[in-house]
Every structure is written in C-alpha cells, then in structure tokens.
Amino acid sequence: MRTRMVFGRYIDRDSWIHRLDPRSKMTAMLLFMCAIFLTDSYAAVLVMLTFSLFMIKSTNIPLSYFARAVKPLLFIILFIVIFHLAFERGGARFIDVGPFAIYAGGLEKGLISAARMVIFVALAAMISFTTEPDRLTQGLGSMMKPLRAVGFHPEKAALMVGIALRFIPTIFEEAERIWKAQLSRGLDLTGKPLKQRARLILSLMVPVMAGAFRRAIELADSMEARGYRLGAPRSAIHTLSWKARDTVFLLLFLVPLASVVVISIN
C-alpha cells in the first residue's frame, strides 16, 4: 500500500526548486490553478505543457515519478475524454460510431480537459516531491496566518494536518489487518443482502475506531510529555525565509498565466 502512494512523498534531490520557500510554491500553485482554469485551446495547452516540462526538468526528478503520480487518475481522465467525445457536438463531424458521432469539437474539448488534468496533477506532485512534509505544513500554517483575525489557529491546524497525514497509513494498515482477521474467520460478504453487508462493515469499524482512539490517547501523552502545550508558542526546525529566488519563481508563473489569458481573449 505504501509503495502505491507516490503522491505526498518527498524526493530528496538537489535543485533550486527544492530550496524554495514552501509559501512561494503554494502561491505559485494558486496562480497555476488560475491558468489551468483558463486553458481552453490547443495553443494554451501547448504553453502550459512546455512550462510544466520546464519546471519538472528543473527539479532533477525523473519524469517517471510524475507519470506514476498521474497514473491513478488515468481512469477518470479516460472517462472525461469519452464523455466529451460522446456528448459534445461542435465543429466538423469526424466519424460515426454506432448511434454516436464524434465531432472535432468533442475531441478538442476531451483532449484539452485531459491535458489540463494531467498538467495540474503533475505540478501538484512537484510541490510534494520537492518540499519536505513538515515544511509544507509549516508553510500552510504561515499562509493561513491572516485567518487568525477570525479566531482561526493556523499553527494548531497545521499540526493537525501533519498528524493526520502521519497516521493515515497506520490506520489503513490496521483496518486491513482487521479485515483479514475477519476473512480468516470465515467472513464472506458475497450473497448476503445489502442491509446485512452494511451492518457487518459498520461493526468492523468498531475495532478500527477503538484503535484510533487508543492511538490518539497515547499520542497525546507523548506530546504532552515532550512539553506540548495547547496554544503555547512553538518554534520550528526550519525558518521560513522569502528570498529573491522565491519572488523570481512566483513571477515565472505569471508567464503561463498571461499567455493563457492572451490566447483566451484572442
């Protein structure tokens, strides 16, 4: 299971993107999201693709890692393409497939949507590949600071996110083990009415929940014993410092955004 989760994994390489402030990467991602949103032509896709490849190249991480991050989404992407092919009727009529007809417009929309998705996922993967998870949560906390005015605690939230990310695989493993234990005690859902199936699955959640509570209590003890105090100020391993290269990195992302806007207007 661990090996399958490529996403959310830090890959230690030496590159200027690795050294960037997590906040600049996250802000850049917001800009990139806007650009993706406005991408609606082959030309725009081309710009976005070139830009992403340039970014990916700069990370010194092989392209295959990014391919693996995209892979789990292949099914959804395929579905989107087929959906557009089947229901979009714009442009020239290409071929007839049974009752359906494929139009150039459908093909264009399908391919562009697929490309948008692939590009976005690859670039999102770039952030998680090049930023240590703790810096990512720290950056998140720091970026949410303005929310403090409305009674939100960014540090607490960041710690919470971090702990959740840390324990998700553990709890999944535990659930898998419990499931296997019941399978070996003859649990067989096939052929059972839906209601009974639902009841069984729910009752199997009991030990998973009990386990999660037990872990939470022990974790709380360990945190408190190490001096964690709710709401007290804390320091961090890293100091977030915004350098010139962060500004440059952010400005770089204005290039695809501007290009896409121009293409879209014309």
Place this chain on the structure above:
Amino acid sequence: MFSRLGLSDLTVTLKEKSFTAIIGASGSGKSTMLQHLNGLLQPAEGSLAILNFHLGPNTGKNGRSERKLRARTLAGLRKRVGLVFQFPEQQLFEATVQDDLQFGPLNFGYSKQEAAELARKAAALLGLDDSLLQRSPFELSGGQMRKAAIAAVLAADPDIIVLDEPTSGLDQESRKELLELLHNLSRLQGKTIIIVTHRLEEVLPYADQYVVIHHGKAVVQGNSGLLLRQPELLAEAGIVLPPSIRLMLALSEQFHAPLPEEYLNPEKAAAWIKGLLLNNAAMSGGDLYAYKNGVRAIHR
C-alpha cells in the same frame, strides 16, 4: 531497495498434530508465510498443500469457474486452519464476548445452537469464565481479551491453529500459561499448532519442530538439536540465542564433549552438566591450566 517478494522459493513441510515454531527476525517474511497458510495471501509461484487442500499459483487471470473453485477451496481451508493475528484483542468487535466467539462458527455454517456450544467450549479451553461471555469485550482485562480473541478462532474448531506472536505484550507468567495451553491443545486434542515468534527462548520447552526463516527462505528446519548445531545460521538470521543454548554450546566446547541431542530443560541440563563434570574429574586435574585459559577466552 529491498525486494518486494515476501517469500522466495520457500519449501516447508509441517507435520500434522505437531507443535511447530517458525522463528525469524522482523522483516524475515514469517508473517507473509503465515498468511499463506489460510489463503489470505496466495503464492505467485509454486504451490501449497494444506491438509487435503491444494492451492496453485494465483495468476489473477483465472476463468470464472476456476475462481469459484478457488473461493470454495479457500472457504474450506479457512474453516480448518484458524489464524490468530498479532494483538488479536484489537480485532474484537461484537457487542458481547459470546457473539464474538460465535462469529466464526456461524460464518462456517454451524447452526446458532451449535455455534453457542462451540463458543462455550472454546472459552472453557482458554480458561475464560462463563460469566465473562455476556460482557462486552472492551470490559475485559488485557490478558482476558487476548484469551477471548484466541478462543474466537478456536471456536470454529480448526485442525490447524496458526498464531502470530501470540505472547507479545503479555507478562512472563501469562506468556508461559498461554504456551502451556497451546502445547496441551496439540498434545491432548491433536491440534496442529504453528507459532510464529522471534523469541526462541520461550518456545524451546514446547515445540517439537522448528523452521527458521531468513530473507523469505527456510534456512533451518528440524528439531531443537538441529538448532543447537547451527548457531551461526541462527545468528545470521538475526535470532538471539537464548542463554540456555549459549551455555550448552560453551560447555560442550570447553569440555570437548558432544552437544546434547536436543534442547534440555533445567533438570536434564543439570544431569548433562553433572555428567560432564564427572567425566572431567575422571580425567583428573591435569588439564586444569588449560581450562582456566578456556574460561578467560570465553569471558573476553
């Protein structure tokens, strides 16, 4: 990077009605092997014969009828092979201990009455009081929960019981009690017991067969005498030699005497040592100097 294979080219034959200990350090592949024993994992290559069930490699490309056959084989297999996972008490989920104990038998097609009877029997085998059966599993003490969870597997009346580190987290006395109980199950009830453990020391008094697993392969297979004779292999497999074995090895070397045929309990070990000493006395004290050097060499 480590190989993704849990086991590679493992060949093991286990006798029926025996008490077998599978020994290996963490990451040796012993837990993978154990999950093969009731088909939770299926071999990618090779085959598995348990009782009269045969499982060939699962290629994942089997036809429908083959899949059905496999499902039926698995159901049959799981009824006869009970698997107790590590920390089994964490898997209890029903409202009462009684319900949890009945869960297996009911799944395997016993009637409600039969299941209740089987549950009571299993509870009695593990020394759980009848009054505990109506309680919620979460009200029991740690040791009782462990016993209830093992009883839950025993309730389906399997012929083979496989346990993954059944004693971990228990105190010394409870560990001994549990092992004695399992030993009795194999001796008196004719069950085949297979224990996976990294603590050689605690199974030595009970097991009659050992399999040492290292990197997914069985490196030693046989009785305790064989273990005594291959300490280097054990050390290589990351297994800590228990003091009893260390003492036997050291004494046999210093006295130039053959190793015992198999593991000796304290009583037999004392007799063996007495024999060594008498023999030594018979040879008189001429070699005393050499012995003293021997002691120094060992304690260095």
Place this chain on the structure above:
Amino acid sequence: MRDIKRVEPLAVLLSRVTIGLPFSGAPVLSDISLEIPAGQWLGITGMNGSGKSTLLRLISGLLLADEGSVTINGLTLAEDTVWEIRKGIGFVFASPDNQFVGQTVAEDIAFGMANRCLEPEAIRSRIHQYAELLSITDLLGRHPSSLSGGQKQRVAIASVLAMEPRIILFDEATSMLDEGSRREVLGIMKQLHAVNRYTLITVTHDTDELLEAERIIMLADGSVIGDGSPEELLIRDEWRSKCRLQTPYMLQLCRELQRQGIGISERFTEEEVQKELWAFISKTSLTNTRMASCSRG
C-alpha cells in the same frame, strides 16, 4: 584519594503519595514513599495493574497525586511547576508507533525542542548530534511507516535525548520489539547509564532488563513490596510470583545442579553460571590432584 562521602542530590522524591482511579477513586497507588538519587538506574516491575505506569505518569506530571508530594530535581510538582519540571524529564513509551508525532524522523526529533522554542539552528544541530549518537542519521528524512519498531524506538529515544533531560523514563519501551531490537535498545540504556548524566527509571517485565538496573522496586496492589538490588529481590520465589515473573532458566538450572549434588551458588546469567562451574571444577580437581598425589605418596 580524599575520603569524602559525596551526598547525591535526589532526582525524585515521592513522599506518601496516594492516587486513585479517576471515577471510582479505588487506589492505584497508596501511600508510596520513594527516593531516587540522581544518576541511579531504577527498575520497576510488578504485574499488570500494579501501578507501575501510574508511578511513571506521576513522576512526569502526566498525573497529579491525590495526596502526598512529588519532588523532581528539587521542584515540587504542581499545576504551575509541571511545565518547568517536564523540561528535566524524558518519557519513552511502549508503542513505537503511537509516540511518533512527525511525518519524518527529523520532524519527530524536533517536536519537543520546538515546544521549548529553541532556535531553528539549535534544533537542527541537535537533531544531527543525537541522530548520530543513535545511528539513525540515514533515516532522518523517512516517514514512520517505512521504519521498523526498533528504529522507531531509537527515534523516540533520540527525540527525548535531544531535549537534554536529566531523568529518562522508559515505560515498557522494549515490550513491543523483536528480540534483536530489544537487545539493541537495552544496549542503548546501558550506554546512557554509563555516561553518568542521566537518572534512568525503567518499567519492565523482563528479567534481564531488571538485572541491568542498579536497584529495583517491586510493586503489587499499589504498594512497594520489595526494594533492593535486582539479584537479591529476583531470587525470592514469592516476590517473583507476585510480579508474575518466571524463574529464569539459569536460576532453575543452578537449583537443579544443587539438588544433584553440585554445590554452586544461584546465578542469573550464563556467564555467571559458567564462572561458578569453573570455580567448582578447580575446587574439586585440586582435591582430586591432592588425593591423587597422596595415594601415590
């Protein structure tokens, strides 16, 4: 050498401490008094529910006593001193998984230091210092789910040491490890004791872990039933059985040997038994040689 008796300062002083269960109030520990000098390695044993873990929680301030007082490094434990006191205490728990806060090893070691608001540079340098000490430098960037139990316990110890405590508590810290890792962690405890900077308090069911301690106490039903050197306490059958400890193999062997006429003293480890046997041989073979020479003469 000057003959001056050094008076060791007390690391822990419990006086007449009583604490009950949160709801029923049934006593978990009743009227316990205990002095632990700085630098000592104290082992605590007792059956489950005897109050061992409660005792450690009292010392670390995770629980506050109902009656009596707890003094740690000269400070009396109370609501307002607990944070100060905790700075001097490290706590290693049993579960390797559930005490791992960070998403990486480095982040976990940093956690306690960040709570104390240490400067980032200081945090980083200590991470490297203690990772090296525990040979986990290669693991600093790893996620806990890719570590073994033994590796996680090393991280837990590193994260405790990084806070530079004077007292370290181990609550059955080796109980969930495999035999090899257990030995390794025990080895680390020995090293920590040898540097003479830490007071170690270890709760355990393991006889060989208890034998490493300088002093052990046995708890039963919330009271101290035995307090002394491990050898003198563990040799007593009735005390061992009250703590649900088995008779170690070597002790059984010595008793069997005695029963079969080989008069050696009772020992716990195979090295000591060997020594005893050699002493026995040299004694008897000397008599043999003497007897041989007598008969010749």
